[in-house]
Amino acid sequence: MSDLSPKVIRIRSxxxxxxxxxxxxDNAETWFLLAEADFCEHGITDQRSQLLAVIHALPxxxxKYVTSQMLSPEVSNSYELLKASLLRRNAxxxxxxxxxxxxxxxxxDQSAVSMLTRMKQVVGQSQFDEGLFRxxxxxxxxxxxxTVLVTLEGTVIENLAITADKILEITKRSVPEICSMTKQTSSEDPAMTELCNSLQQMFRSNTHSKSSNRRPKSPQRRNSRGRSKSKPRSLKNPDWCWYHNTYGQEAKCCRKPCNFGNVSKSAGNYPAGTR
Structure with a gap:
């Protein structure tokens, strides 16, 4: 009687x-996390296949970090051996x-966000005082x-880095346009100082306005004309820049577009509150 049982043919894949x-x-830990995510996505679980993929990606x-032991078919954890060897180098x-x-x-020349990322990479998993790191x-x-960032107490450090980049960008782009000041030999740039003072005042004004909105204002105080002139007055003229809206004729800087100069020169008529 012939054997009718099916024959199993083994094919080496x-x-x-x-x-x-x-x-x-310079960032081996993150690279291995990315590599292992690729292994998982493509269903590669064999250590030898993972080892070969890493070897091909190495400069x-x-x-010299690839040993004969790792390449031996008898070794079942060849990928882990190479990974540990490379990570020890970066420790x-x-x-x-x-x-x-x-x-x-x-x-x-890098951004504040990039610098913060690099600092976090150096710290890694080690314990580091958050206040000292900040x-x-x-x-x-x-x-x-x-000078501006120290006023933002309670802001997470990631948001501080984003704000720092915005300030640096504004400084690079806008200072030549908004301030026409004579050159001085002082080591501190007066335009930078003026800009930072303005930014600080903007932050304080926003904080003050939020707290003021929580309290109802008296109609008599709102209609009173006997206000003190010790603080800058906001005129809210859409055709003027922030500086002239805030300081009027006493503003030392101007940001275009702004027609304050045209208005002030016409027949000597200055808008109310600018003198």
């Missing part, structure tokens, strides 16, 4: 492979982390930016 992004020597000078001692934070990280971040910013 080729391991799945993917092309990873080039290795990031030539990192080949920093506490002393090295402090040196990196205090001496080697500067704002330079103070250290602020000291790496220009003095003019620090």
């Amino acid at each position: 080729t391991p799945k492979t993917i092309q990873l992004v080039p290795y990031w020597p 030539r000078e990192f080949s 920093l001692t506490d002393r090295q982390r402090l040196d990196e934070l205090f001496r080697n990280i500067e704002l330079g 103070e250290l971040f602020l000291t790496k910013l220009p003095q003019s930016v620090q």
Whole structure:
């Protein structure tokens, strides 16, 4: 009698492979997280396939971290061995982390957000006092930016970095346009000082207006004309810039478009409250 049972034919399948992004020597932990996310998405669970994918993504000078033991078919955790070897290379001692934070990280041409990201990468999973970290971040910013940010108590450090970038962008783009001041030999730029003072006043005004809206105003006080002139008066003229709306004729800066000068020169008629 012939054997009618089905025959099982074993076919050796080729391991799945993917092309990873080039290795990031200065941020190995994040790179491995990204690589493992790619492995999961493509269903690659075999350690040898993962090992080969990582090897192909490494620069030539990192080949010394690949050992013959890792390439042996008998080793079941070859990928983990290579990963541990590369991460040990990037491991920093506490002393090295402090040196990196205090001496080697500067704002330079990068954004404040990028600098903060780099500082967090150096700290990694180690414990670091949040208040000290925040103070250290602020000291790496220009003095003019620090002057504004120190008023924003309670703001998370990520939002401080975003605000710092906005101030830096405004400073680079708008100071030449809004301030025409004579050059001085002083080490401090007067235009920068004026801009920072204005920004501080804007922040304080917003805070004051929010608190004032919570209390009802008396009709008599609203209609009274006997107000003190010790504080700048906001005229809310849509054709004027913020400086002339706030300080009137006493404004030292002007931001275009603004027709305050045209109005003030016509027949010597100055708008009410600008003298």
